[in-house]
Every structure is written in C-alpha cells, then in structure tokens.
Amino acid sequence: MSVLDQIKQFTTIVADSGDFETIAEYKPQDATTNPSLILAASQKPQYAKLIDNAIEYAKSKCSKPEEQADWAMDKLLVNFGCEILKIVPGRVSTEVDARLSFDKDATIEKAKRLIKMYADEGVDKKRVLIKIASTWEGIQAAHVLEQEHQIHCNLTLLFGFPQAVACAEAGVTLISPFVGRILDWHKKASGKDFQGAEDPGVISVSNIYNYYKQNGYKTIVMGASFRNTGEIEELAGCDFLTISPALLAKLKEDKKKLERKLSPEKANAKKMEKVSYFKNEKAFRWEMNQDAMATEKLSEGIRNFAADGNKLHKVLQEKLA
Template sequence: MTLSALDQLKTLTTIVADTGDLQAIQQFRPLDATTNPSLITAAAQQPENRELIEDAYFQARSEGYETDLLVERTIDILTVKLGVEILKIVEGRVSTEVDAALSYDTEATISKAKELLALYKGYGIDQNRILIKIASTWEGIQAAKVLEAEGIHCNLTLLFGLHQAKACADAKVTLISPFVGRILDWYKKAEKVNSYPIEKDPGVLSVKQIYHFYKQNDVKTEVMGASFRSIEQVLGLAGCDLLTVSPNLLADLEKDFRTVTSQLTTEHAHSHQDHRCAVLTEAEFKHDLEADLMAFQLLQSGVDGFIKAREQLSTLLRQSFGLDAEIKA
C-alpha cells in the first residue's frame, strides 16, 4: 500500500498541528499542537466552543475580576482551557502564547508565563506538557532564559533570522519556531517576483541555515519550521526536528502520494561547518536585527498582528457578555 506524503513525512519529522480547531486535531492526530492569538480568536468564533468561552468568563468573574481585567483574565483562561482540550487529544505538548503586548517586557513576560502555568496546574496538567510561547525579541528571549532555568519549557516564535536563533541557543530554550511563509511573502514583495523554486525559497533556506547551525554546534534547542504557504515548503524541510502545519496543508499532504525524502539530517549538517557558536550581547543582537530589514520588519509586524488578534477577541467577549455597556455604566 502506498503511503501518503503525510505518513511518509511523519517517519522523518515530528508533525505538529498549527491550529486551535479541536476537530482538525482529532482528524490528523499530531503528536503536539501549537496555538497563537489569531488561532485562539478563530477558535472562539466556532459555535462548538461557546461552552468553553462561558466557562472561562464565569471563572474569571468568580475570581473577582471586573471590567477590563475581567476580559483579560477571561482570554487567559480561555487560552488555557483550549490547551487543556487539545491535550486530551494529542499525546505530547501544546504551545500556549504569552500576550504579545508584553513582548518587550522581560519581567511581565515571566509573570504572565507563570500565571498561565498556574491555570494549567489548576486543571491537573503536568508542566512538562506545556510550551510557553514567546516572541523572539531580545526581552522575550531573556524571559525565556529565566523560565528555562526554572524548568519551564519555552517555544520562541516570530523568529526570522540566525541572530534570533543564536540568542535562543544562548538562552537554552527548548524549541524555536522559525517562520517560513512570512519570509517568502516578504521576499516576493521586496524582489517583485511571483515565486521561487523550492531550492531557492528564502524561507526554506533560512530554516535550513538555522538547523545546520544548531546541529554543527550541538545546540539542544529543537527547530520547528512554521508558517507554511504550500506543501512544497513543508516537504522541503522534511527531516527538521518538528514542523507545525495548518489543517488545510495537512489535508493536502494526506491526499498527496509523491515520494518524500529527508532534506535535513544531522550528518549533512556536520559535513558543512559554516558557523561557529558565539554568545551574542544585547547590543550585537539588536545591531544584527536592525541590519536585517526582513527580520526587523516581520518581527514587529508579527507582534502587532498578535496584539490586534487579542484585541479582536477582547471585542468579541465584550459584545458577547454585554461588557461594553457595563464598563460605560
């Protein structure tokens, strides 16, 4: 029997579902799952999640929260409740994101991460099944460094360049999520082209560079390619530690029967000693980030986008529970 591209890929790479859609996770049965504010907002609009939203709201209210703080607490509880439901389906971990508005505040990020973990603990979830998701700003990476030292596992997201990956290695984070599709989008617009052959796809090449750097320097941090635009990009990174893929692309991979071969291996990485590991200072990190226009722009726009998604969820909750009228009163 011929295996689908998805089944072949699963023999080379850990597949993670990039969604808050519980039905999709049930269908594809990935080992892990990732969420972000945009995915949480989308999940909150699904009728089948109405009970989760109401439970989150009434729990926040019972804890004594009111007005604006009530909405923020409800979002945090809802985010964790969705994570709990996901963990009932997957065998591994779920990534839960800290409020992106805290991306440039190390102490606030640490505090929020611990709040989220306390909620998970209240639902009986082992801390080792949670990855705290944090934007790869300098401040976010330093927060992750503190959290990892305390045994709290982190997933550094919105990662677009080797300088960010190096800083994450210095911080000994558990996992990074370099974005493939957003890099491709940026270069297509900047270079005014419609497409690239997969061997020249700038998003795919970026993840390969990071993967090689980590394996060459025996960095233990896992590399999880993210933000894909096509199954060609996904298959172009076959062999990566993990790949987080949206349900629509998982469905396409399930219907595809081409032969899948590994594009990334530790052995191949060690045969190309391109980069030596050196600890980056804050000044060096920020210099490298600002010098990389693509990474600089995409990091900030990514943070802004996640903030906007959380604001949309806030508006949805206010309207749903009549909180705008309550606040005005």
C-alpha cells in the same frame, strides 16, 4: 504511504490550529495555537462553552472589568489548550499576550500564571510550551523561565539568524522560524517567485537546523507558517514542523516518494562559523537592524497578534458586561 506518513518517519508533526475538532484527523504529536487561531476558533458555536467557562472563571477572580477580561482571556487560552491535550499525546503551545513582547518581567509573570492555570486543571507543565515572541526581552524571559522555573518555551515570530542563535544559547526548548512569512517578504521585495530549495524561508530554516546540529544545541527547530506543501517537503527531516489542517490534508492525499532533505549527517558536511548573541544585546540588536526582513516581519507579527488578541479581549469584555 502518503507524503505525510513519510515525513512522520523522521520529523515530528505538529498541528497548527485552535480547532481541536480537526486536529484529531491527522494524529499529530503536538499542537500550536496563537491569538489569531484562537480568535477564529472561538467564533464557532461548538466552542461557546469554553468562552462561557472563561467568563465565569474571570468573574470569580476579581471585580474590575479590565482585570476580568485579562483573566477571561488567559482562561480561554488554557481551556483550548486543555481540550487539545485530550487529543494530542505531546504538548500544546500557548502564547503570552503579544503586548508583553518587550517586557521581560511581565512575560515571566504571565507565563507563570498560565502554567498555574494549567496545573489547576490537572495538566503537568511538561505538556505545555509557553509561546513568546523572539525579541531580546522575550529571549531573556525564556531563559529565566527555563532555567529557574523549568517552564518550557516556544520562541515564535523568529525570522533572523541572531534570534535563533540567542535562543539556543539561552537554552530554550523550541523555536518556531516562520518559513512562509520570510517568503512573503522576499517575493514582495524582489518581485520574484521562489520555488523549492531556492525559497528564502526554506534556506533560513535549513541554515538554523544545520548550525544547531553542528554545535550540539538541544533546542528543537520547528518550521512554521507554511505557504505550500513544497516548503514542507524541502524541510523533511527538520526536528518538528507545525502545519495547518489545509496543508496537512494535501500531504495526506499525496502519495509520491519523498526524499529526506535535512539530517544531522548532512548538517555536518559544511561547517558554519560559530557566533554568539545571547549575552551581547548591542550585537543582537545591530544584526537584527541590518536584516530588514527580520526586523519588519517581527514587528508586523507582534502587531498582528496583538490586534487579534485585542479583538478577542473585546469579545470577552462584551460578554462580561
């Protein structure tokens, strides 16, 4: 068996790509997208029809250019999601505009609009995860969406333990802690390289997984943003792992024996102190402030997703003109 097939025995594999032509090869359960992935995929000529459809849709919704571009952007995300759902049996994650990361109410309205657009295409909301940055406002918005609207959420750009705890307390469906970006920060800060179980990203996700299992939280832990297959192998047994096509290919080619590293049984071996952040904004913000890595990577991630979103927005504006 390949390493990929072995991991699939105890971890749900998710394709981290907007290029649905490559997703089918690896037979993942779910797929995740983000503005950067959609921007890259949208530049391929075979996806031009999805953009053309989004442009026509936007023109039918309103006449103001700026509003048209917003409608076209949302429709394009949904178009990609619908195509991906023809391939994967599970769910697709579709991201809320990163520029709304500090606006609870606008995030809720955008999520509801995306779900309505999916529904118009015949896609049940159970097959969609709305992806929201793990800011204080994003977590609060996700709680409302989950509890009042039964809209499932994927809390992304998650780097700090307080974010993970607040998400679990908020009852969100899934979190995406970013393994590779945590590693990037620590390598730059320390000048050291980290391998295997010593990888700070691996340690972070392992701690979150163990804490969730010890406390009976139902929120799914989905490791994301991997830099190498070693990180993935160290998290074998995590609930979900979302992996790029390039790393999926390497895992598929590798035939070595794999050891399961994370499990509910192992999680209970060492008890962790229970803490709470969801209803305590001051404590949440203070603990995030004390974690330079989490604070810096969250801000950077939002900026980068917003920048790629703006690039895509501009492409659509030009086509609308």
